[in-house]
Each structure stands twice: as structure tokens, then as C-alpha cells.
Amino acid sequence: MNNALNISSSPHVRDKRTTAYMMRVVLLALMPATVVGVCNYGLHALLVVLVSVAAAVLSEFAFDKLCHKPDTWKDGSAAVTGLLLALCLSPRVPLTMPLLGSMFAILIAKCCFGGLGKNFINPALAGRCFLLISFGNMMSSYRVVDGVTAATPVADLLVGNPVNVTRMFLGTTSGVIGSSALALLAGGLALWALQIIHGEICFSVLGTFILTIGLFGGQGFDPRFILAHISGGGVLMAAFFMATDYVTSPATPLGQLVYGLLIGSLGGIFRLFSGTADSFSYCVITGNLFVPLIDTYIVSKPYAYRKVSLLKQLRASGEPWYKRVPRPVIVLTAIAAIAGLALSGVYFMTKDTIDNQKRAAQAASYKAVCPLADHFEANETIDKAVADLNGAVYGTDFGRAHINEGFAALDEGGNNVGYALSVTSADGFDGNVTLAVGVDNEGAVTGISFTELNETPGMGMRVDEAEFKDQFVGKAVSKFTLNKAGGSTADDEIDSVSGASTTSGAVVNAVNAALDFYNNTVKGGA
Amino acid sequence: MVKHTFRGGVHPDGHKELSREVPLREFLPAGEMVFPLSQHIGKPAKPIVKKGDAVLVGQRIAEADGYVSAHIASSCSGVVKAVEKRLTLTGAMADCIVVENDGQFTCAEGFGEREEQASLSNDEILRRIQDAGVVGLGGAGFPTHVKLKPKDPAAIRYVIANGAECEPYLTCNDQLMRVKANEIVEGLELVLQLFPNAEGVIGIEDNKPVAIAAMKQAAHGKPRLRVMELQTKYPQGGERSLIQVIAGVDFPISMLPADVGCIVDNVGTLYAIQRAVLYREPLFSQCFTLTGEAAKNPGNFIVRDGTSFAELLEFAGGLKDGIALKKALVGGPMMGIALGSLDVPIQKQNNGLTLMIEDPVELAEAQMTACLRCGRCAKVCPVGLLPEPMADAAINKDYERYEKKLYGLECIQCGSCTYNCPAKRPLMQIFKEAKSEIQARKRAEAGGTK
Numbered sequence: 001m002n003n004a005l006n007i008s009s010s011p012h013v014r015d016k017r018t019t020a021y022m023m024r025v026v027l028l029a030l031m032p033a034t035v036v037g038v039c040n041y042g043l044h045a046l047l048v049v050l051v052s053v054a055a056a057v058l059s060e061f062a063f064d065k066l067c068h069k070p071d072t073w074k075d076g077s078a079a080v081t082g083l084l085l086a087l088c089l090s091p092r093v094p095l096t097m098p099l100l101g102s103m104f105a106i107l108i109a110k111c112c113f114g115g116l117g118k119n120f121i122n123p124a125l126a127g128r129c130f131l132l133i134s135f136g137n138m139m140s141s142y143r144v145v146d147g148v149t150a151a152t153p154v155a156d157l158l159v160g161n162p163v164n165v166t167r168m169f170l171g172t173t174s175g176v177i178g179s180s181a182l183a184l185l186a187g188g189l190a191l192w193a194l195q196i197i198h199g200e201i202c203f204s205v206l207g208t209f210i211l212t213i214g215l216f217g218g219q220g221f222d223p224r225f226i227l228a229h230i231s232g233g234g235v236l237m238a239a240f241f242m243a244t245d246y247v248t249s250p251a252t253p254l255g256q257l258v259y260g261l262l263i264g265s266l267g268g269i270f271r272l273f274s275g276t277a278d279s280f281s282y283c284v285i286t287g288n289l290f291v292p293l294i295d296t297y298i299v300s301k302p303y304a305y306r307k308v309s310l311l312k313q314l315r316a317s318g319e320p321w322y323k324r325v326p327r328p329v330i331v332l333t334a335i336a337a338i339a340g341l342a343l344s345g346v347y348f349m350t351k352d353t354i355d356n357q358k359r360a361a362q363a364a365s366y367k368a369v370c371p372l373a374d375h376f377e378a379n380e381t382i383d384k385a386v387a388d389l390n391g392a393v394y395g396t397d398f399g400r401a402h403i404n405e406g407f408a409a410l411d412e413g414g415n416n417v418g419y420a421l422s423v424t425s426a427d428g429f430d431g432n433v434t435l436a437v438g439v440d441n442e443g444a445v446t447g448i449s450f451t452e453l454n455e456t457p458g459m460g461m462r463v464d465e466a467e468f469k470d471q472f473v474g475k476a477v478s479k480f481t482l483n484k485a486g487g488s489t490a491d492d493e494i495d496s497v498s499g500a501s502t503t504s505g506a507v508v509n510a511v512n513a514a515l516d517f518y519n520n521t522v523k524g525g526a
Numbered sequence: 527m528v529k530h531t532f533r534g535g536v537h538p539d540g541h542k543e544l545s546r547e548v549p550l551r552e553f554l555p556a557g558e559m560v561f562p563l564s565q566h567i568g569k570p571a572k573p574i575v576k577k578g579d580a581v582l583v584g585q586r587i588a589e590a591d592g593y594v595s596a597h598i599a600s601s602c603s604g605v606v607k608a609v610e611k612r613l614t615l616t617g618a619m620a621d622c623i624v625v626e627n628d629g630q631f632t633c634a635e636g637f638g639e640r641e642e643q644a645s646l647s648n649d650e651i652l653r654r655i656q657d658a659g660v661v662g663l664g665g666a667g668f669p670t671h672v673k674l675k676p677k678d679p680a681a682i683r684y685v686i687a688n689g690a691e692c693e694p695y696l697t698c699n700d701q702l703m704r705v706k707a708n709e710i711v712e713g714l715e716l717v718l719q720l721f722p723n724a725e726g727v728i729g730i731e732d733n734k735p736v737a738i739a740a741m742k743q744a745a746h747g748k749p750r751l752r753v754m755e756l757q758t759k760y761p762q763g764g765e766r767s768l769i770q771v772i773a774g775v776d777f778p779i780s781m782l783p784a785d786v787g788c789i790v791d792n793v794g795t796l797y798a799i800q801r802a803v804l805y806r807e808p809l810f811s812q813c814f815t816l817t818g819e820a821a822k823n824p825g826n827f828i829v830r831d832g833t834s835f836a837e838l839l840e841f842a843g844g845l846k847d848g849i850a851l852k853k854a855l856v857g858g859p860m861m862g863i864a865l866g867s868l869d870v871p872i873q874k875q876n877n878g879l880t881l882m883i884e885d886p887v888e889l890a891e892a893q894m895t896a897c898l899r900c901g902r903c904a905k906v907c908p909v910g911l912l913p914e915p916m917a918d919a920a921i922n923k924d925y926e927r928y929e930k931k932l933y934g935l936e937c938i939q940c941g942s943c944t945y946n947c948p949a950k951r952p953l954m955q956i957f958k959e960a961k962s963e964i965q966a967r968k969r970a971e972a973g974g975t976k
Contacts (some may be wrong), residue, residue: 303909
């Protein structure tokens, strides 16, 4: 009997919670967001989730087998990565996206750096950013539940359009699969209450983000504005599920606060000044990169060596306060401040250049659509009408078309030879389609030219080919109609680019809006 | 009411119901008794008997060798059979005095009669404690007379009676406090006599309501004493945790409790002090819990030093039928020592034997993953250390960072981090190895400079 006794170092009991348990809890906390996403966006969203999770787990399994590593796929961490990635994808992406993204996340970002506990950036975010950079078009196309293509609420927020916060909470807006703020909040708070994630991280990220948005967002601390910003663009996902990833966050509470501050403030700055809605992933990754530095410098002392609290230290007389703040805090704050200043500096320095280039491109396209014009002149009637529209959707028959601006076209002798109008349709397959439309004094289209077009190459992008554009030229009709079948003969019929009826429709709507504007405002008012 | 407690700590399953309500029974062993010469922290005692000598119960058989050392008394009457190396509970062979027990338990003269406290000077109290060979019965076995002689007795603010018994499974202190409350209070008052400015605080975890009631009653009407209910949480009974709660002080490992004005004694030790001072009775027996899922009749016992664990188990009814013993722990599962063989002698400072049918460590090894950096280890560390970076530094042999930056040597080896680790990493073992490696390097350096 005695020979069989086990010998080991104390302690001889262990808590029931294992790595697999922790991962299961995180998976459960993500379930509300997943279920809401699938209900809102349908079967394809479910397929994206399943492919992503399966690809992540299988990648890890394959890596373990090929490299003769212990079976780590069983611990559930790969499944968490796969699910997190899926929830950050648009429900419209082709299934190759979750497949490639998960493979990159697990094989490159995680396994190649030593597997669980060794990766230096969050694998799910690495996968997402890999996809964002490599397949920008496919990644940033979103669709709302009722089947209409739309910009995400944050994109609307950034250009100043009103957004529906209630729908953002429920996740029924256009966006990623895991876009229900309510579901994410519920899961995140549950994880915090169960002490699975550190409150120091999630609340400092959210707090600093709110502060930055409130201070620099231009609308102060208006609750609806703040709430709209928090509810969209993956802020809650990042704060509760991404930034709190154990492996890529600091070990000490103070370090976690610094890390949260960094991510939150970067998130706010990126959100307001980068002009894209997807920037939070990059902020968290930037935060990840600071973790080794933070962990090297910020090490908490045992209780016996902590003399007094930081607050008391600051209040105590004697040395000036800045000498008693730990040096790493100063260094890191300085780095964050310099990085922030540099970013905003670059933005403001390049802003004019970018605007000038845009204007030059705009001018060139006006020339292109009014072949007879020598120069352009502002027109009071047009400017007034555009100002009256105040950025609202133009008319009722043209989808979501906006009239941006318009000029009178003059020949060398200063005689009016027509007008050039800039129109945007928000109904493109991948967001906005903006084009210049030239109209002569008889109301005939003299040409169209695209100034903003982000459609699918080989499909929607083909509206920029002469074959499609030339169909409008020389025709004086009050309204064009789209012929999806092709082979049009009538003047007012436009053949759709095959396989790209959405984009073609947006262009036709935009041109119709321009014609309507010309007939009712320019001509009627002139 | 807000329960008093320290920062950090864990809540392992208590399993105290196995033996909690079983009253103390005395066990008189038969046959051979083995007395290791090192049953305390410090230098091993020197034998003062030789083979063939007759000894009586309570007779001193080994003498303290130096200041930090303690006398050892025989717990039986009989004849010295040998002074030789025997297997002890650490798994190593150590010098022992072996006595053939005659089963009569004839007592030596000079103890057993109660004397009155009023006539005793402080020096006399300390001398009697030293004569009796009293050591800390909480597990460490530090010679009590050394502990009770700090540099400045007037600076001691608290004498803490440790009745927390935070270690899972163990219940002997609970039982002792129930039946010997007045004796423990007397022992505490004797110690308080040595420290004129100190308050006596009896700290008990709130999972022992009967013991709390008994101690409160015994301490009733004594102005220098109070009973403090503590939250049930491991390691509440650690010396430093108790001082943190009662005196509100955290102090580095290089300092002793007396340096911050505290003296901590286990309730078992206080009972032994009472016996030693008022009855001149040497320490040769103590209360002891035999428990665990594998034991047929878990219970609490008064055992004599030198008894073999196996013999006690047999007396207690042996193992449950049809059950294989997987692991035997001297003490409880958090800080206990795993026995390789039950056929080793019980020592003064032992207070329990936990017999397990499962080995959670074996299971943990199967579930082990890489570190998640979840921070659950740091959250429960009662010292405020960062076990995760410590383990990293120790594994990379960066002992400079381990010691200087991470304060790794402050670890009190309570095992809370290891208990709480979801990745099931053997953190404590890593820290123990790092500590002995650092100490070995320091010794080598000291040797090299000579």
C-alpha cells in the first residue's frame, strides 16, 4: 500500500477552474451577441460564425499535429479567437474571409509566436486587420436587416448624419455580426462580475474614450452623441473582449490602467480624426505593443513595501509632486501624448493638401463632363438651392441621392454652355458613389465622370467604363430607367452593367437626381 | 457585520465536517517509539540517553543544542533500543532515539501537580517553557521560549492566539478550543504577563461557532483579552495574515512579528504553555486530526510524539473498505507534506494526517496549459506579489529580477497562487526551487569571498 503513495510539493488541492473553464465562460459571454447577430442578419451570418470557429480550431489542431505539440486546441482558446473574429466581420463577407482570417489569427499571430500565452498581439484582431488591409472592399461592405445597403451608423455619425441609438443597441443597424451594443454590454458586464476580466482595463478604455469624444467631438458630453459613439464601431467589443485579453494586457492593476488609458484615448482620436469607422482594432493592437514595456516598468511592490497610497503621496508636502510620480508613468504619458500630437499634426498638415487634390480632381471631372466649357463659375441659384437642401436626401424618387454642388459652365467668350453638377448616391454596393454630371442648355447630358467609387473590381467598378457611361451622353430626357436585361433601344433606357445592378442603379438614380435638380431649380429658376 | 480579513486569499473546500464533531480521544501506542532529534526549527537536540537506558514518560531524552533549539522528552516508559538513523516524514533518514515502549506509561517525577501562577516571575515562566521543550504547534515548530524573548518586551502590543485553523480538513484546534478554552486562556494570560503593554487577541475563523462561543465565555471578564471572529479564508491562520488583520501591519520577510509588536502563538501551543508552566509538564503529546476521504473513522486525537502514523491509523479504524490510499499528507492539503510511507513517527509540531483517495495534483498535471496571464495568482497573493512574472523570472533563471524587482523571496509559500491557477502551473514548486537556488548562490558567494 505504502509504495503507491503519491508525493508532490504542496499545495495538494486545486481550484476547479481550468483554462478550458475560463474559455467556456468567455464563449458563453459572447453568445448573446452571436445569437442576436444571427437573428438579425440571417443564415449567412451563422455560416460565417461556424466557418470562423471551425477554421480557428482546425488550424490549431493541424499546427499541434504538424509540430508535434501537445493538444492545445482542446482548451477552447482557439474557439474564442474564431468567434471573436467572426463577430467582427460583416455578415455579408464571402466565407473565404472568416476562413483566411482565422487561419492567419491562429497560425501566424498565435502559433508562430509560441501559442497560448505567448502571442504579442490579440490573434482575433490580427486576423481582422489582416483582412481589412488585404480585402478592404469586401470587409467594409455592410447591409442592414431589410436588405438595403447602407453605411454603418458610425460612418453616418462621422459625416454628421443622424443615427438611431436604439437600433444600435439592438444591433439592427448595418454593421458587423456582433454589433448589438446591448448584447455585448450584457456579456462584458457578466465577465467583469465573474472576475474573468479586469475592470481596470474595460472601464478605463471606455472612460478615456468617452472623455476624448466629449472633449474633442465637437458636441460636448451630449448623452445621445456619446452613447451613439460607444455603441458602434466595435468599442464595446474592444473594451470588454479584445483589450481585456489576458495574454496581451499588462499584469498589474496600475499597468492595466495605463494600458486602458492608452487604448481609450487613441480610440477617441482615431475615431474623430482618422475618418474611418473601423479604427478601434488598430488602437487595441497598438496598446498590445506597449504591454511588454508597461510590464517591464510597472511592477507592483508587496504590501509591506508600499508605504502610502499614490494619492496620499501626491498630497504629502516636501518634494514637488512630479518627482514622486513613478517615472514610467511620465515616460508612457509622454509617449502617448507625443504619438497623439504627431497623429493630429500629420492630419492637420495634410488636410489642406488632400482637400486641394480633391478639388483639382473635381475640377478635372467637371471639364470632362462639359466638353465645351473653358471655365466654371459659381451660380447663385444653385448655391442657394444646395444650401437649402442642407445635406438632406434629394427628392423622393432617387434613392438616397445628395446634390453636393453645381457650377455654370462658360466657354472662352464667357457664354453659358451648360452646367456641371456633383451628385452622390449612398446606395452603392460599397458605400457612396459620387459623380459629376454635365448638362447642356437643352437639358441633354453631356457626360458623367466618377469622383468617388469603391465598388467591387470587375463588377460594380465597370460602371466607370465608357461602354456604360456613354449611354447617357447626348440624351435629353427627364428621367432614365435602368434596363437590367440589356439591349436597350429607347433613349431613356440604360443597360445595366451585368452582375452590378446595385451600382448601376445608384448611378442612374444619381444622374436622374441631377437632371431633376437641373430641370426644377436651374432651368426653372433661371 | 463586516468580517475581519486580509487581502487576497482563497476558499478551498473545508471538508471539516468529516471530523469536526468527533471529540478528542487519547491514543496510547504500543511497541517501538521513534523520537527524531530535529522536531523544531533550529539545531537538532543532543541525545542524553544511550542504548539500554530506562526512560519514563516526560523524562528528557535529548537536550537543546544552542539557543534556537528545544529539549525532547519521552512520551512513553521503556528502554532505549537504539540511537540511530530512521526514516522521518520528510522522506529522509535522520538521527532518532528509539524507545521500546513497555506499555505502562509510568511517569517521571516532578510534574503533574498544579502550581499557582501568582508566585511565578517572568524568568521562571520562560525557564519552564524552555524546560518543557515547547515549540510552535501550528506546524513550523519554532522554539517557543525563543519567540517569547524579543529584544523589547514592552514594545509588544498584541499577543495573538491563533485559533483560525484555516487549513482544510483539520479540526483538532476547533475541538481543543471547545474543551480546553479555560486552559488556553490561562496560557495566553501567562504569555501576557511577559508583555505588560500587550492586548491578548484570540483570532478564530467564523466556521467554528462552538469554539468561538467557548473561547468568548472563557475570556469573559478579562480586560486584556478579546475574541475576534475572522472570515473563513485561507491563509487566515498564517502569522502574517493574522497580524495584518489584527494589527493592520504588513512587514517584510526579513522582519519578525515581534519587530512590529506582535507575538503569535497557536492555541495548541498556548495549551502546552499552560501545562508546562502550571504543571511543569514537558511537551510530549498534542492534539491531532486524522481525516480524509480514505479514513474509515475520521476524528480528533491526543497523540504522543514518536507514535507511528500507521499505528494511529490502525487505532482509528484504518482505511475505508475497498479503498486505495492515493496520498497521505502530514497536515492539511494546502501546506501539508506528502508522506512516502505511513511508517514514520509523529513529531511535536504535527497536527494532522489527511488521507486522500484522489490526488488533485495528478489531475492538475493532466490539465496543465501555458500561462494565460489571467492574474488570478496575483489577486489571491496575501503578500501582494506578482506570481506570474516571478515564475517567468525563475524559469529564465533571472534571479536578479526575481529577488530585487519582484521581491520573490517575500513569498510565504502559502500556495494560494498555485491553488487558484486555472492553467494548473506548479508555481509554488517553482518558487521553492528558486528560493533554494538563490540561497545556494548566496552561500557560494559568501564562501568564495573568504
